[in-house]
Amino acid sequence: MSVMSAAPIRLALPAVTQVRAPARRRFSLAGYRRFLSPLVLVLLWQAASMAGLVSPRVLAAPTTILASAWDLLISGELLYNMAVSLQRVAIGLAIGVSAGAVLAVASGLTRLGEDVVDAPMQMLRTLPFLALVPLFILWFGIGEVPKIGLVALGTTFPIYINLFAGIRGIEPKLLEAGRVFGLSRWGLIRHVILPGALPSGLVGLRYALGTAWLSLVVAEQINATAGIGYLINDARDFLRTDVIVVGLMVYAILGLSADALVRLGERRLLAWRPTLVGR
Amino acid sequence: MSNNAGVSVRNLTRQFGENRVLDALDVELEPGAFVALLGRSGSGKTTLLRTLAGLDAAPADAQIDVPTPTAVVFQEPRLLPWKPVWQNVALGLADPNPRRRAEAALGEVGLSHRLDAWPGTLSGGEAQRAALARALVRQPKLLLLDEPFAALDALTRMKMHGLVLDLWRTHAPTTLIVTHDVDEALLLADRVLVLEHGRIATDLRVGMDRPRDPTNPGFGPLRAKLLRALGVELPAARVLEPSA
Structure with a gap:
């Protein structure tokens, strides 16, 4: 009768040590280095x-x-013209965002809405809208x-495009859960x-927003009597490149x-997203 | 819909293309029973549950009698990530003080400390407990559980089994759990149904006292029987029988 001795088998496991990279604090000098070359360029320009190399x-x-x-x-000239430009962007943006949102919701939520709204929107979208300036001048004056x-x-x-995609990209399982827990259509x-x-x-x-500033720049070339674009155009007539650059800086x-x-x-609004949630 | 808290299904046929998933199915669940529904994948377990939940419309020739309110816990928690936990639980509640009711339900599942947490920060087990609270807060007469613990790790699953049994004892809804886990079915249910070829092929009463222990000798024969009904021959089942 042989007794199987359960000799403990030692497994020679390689010691897994967590090799931690030396936490070397990179001093903020490296951060400043990024600003060094623009600064040098400005100094060279000056x-x-x-x-007298640059007239x-x-x-x-x-x-x-x-x-x-x-x-x-x-x-006060700068602030006044800035206010005029800001107002144009704010009103235009408010109208555009509302219209885009309403159209996206209409076309995202119903099949009928999609058939009616989406096709013309997709067609119009391909048109470079800045090319409509001549028509806009004919329609709306200056x-x-x-x-x-x-x-x-x-x-x-x-x-429109992003919101529509967002609505259509909703997880169907969440919609189903909402339905099962008694949400009405409006509740969903x-x-x-x-x-x-x-x-x-x-x-x-x-x-x-990016498009809004671009539109503004183009729109303010249309016979403006106030606004940053007016400031720039006016400066052009007097060869004031300094004022033009100020205008560009304000746009930026x-x-x-x-x-x-x-x-x-x-x-703030997307605090719930796991990538933004601090554990 | 009747006031009787039991479930009655008569002549339910569901067909997807050529595939007849449920074939003139009849089944009764007595009020307050804890019933497990087993079946191979594609056997129509989930289809039956979805019909009972009202998620799939029943065909006109079927008679379905389901008590209301009905609540469902899905395999995934299906919490809305943009609402804090308590608002998820209170979703769709018509109550002047939804937060208090959500708090009570979350307390019952041991999540009082995560009321205002975002669902994205919950662990798998916590999220499923929140989903359980969301079902409970409606005081359902019928609780439908669609493989609710399948995605959890073994330890969390064991804790969840205890929790579900506690909640079932306290609130006594008629409960139907769809699972593919024979042991889970035997651990939880009074009655285990096996769905095959679109009908209830096996209807097994489980008489063991709770809390149940999988090492209980009563477990083995029941497990073997259910596995056989599911088309699994267990070599261990032969070993259990006395050979000499």
């Missing part, structure tokens, strides 16, 4: 202007631009209407469909701020 007619010196910006700010209208038109499509729209489509809708809004700052605002809104 030097070239001072040395002020081509491009004003950075110091001149800063001085002009300050003057325009003090005189006042505020074509400017706001152009912004509204340009922002309708990104909202309010609690399931619209919140579920919101992330796509906000992506659409960010695209729409407004665009960036609007985008930052939407991103802030996203963080």
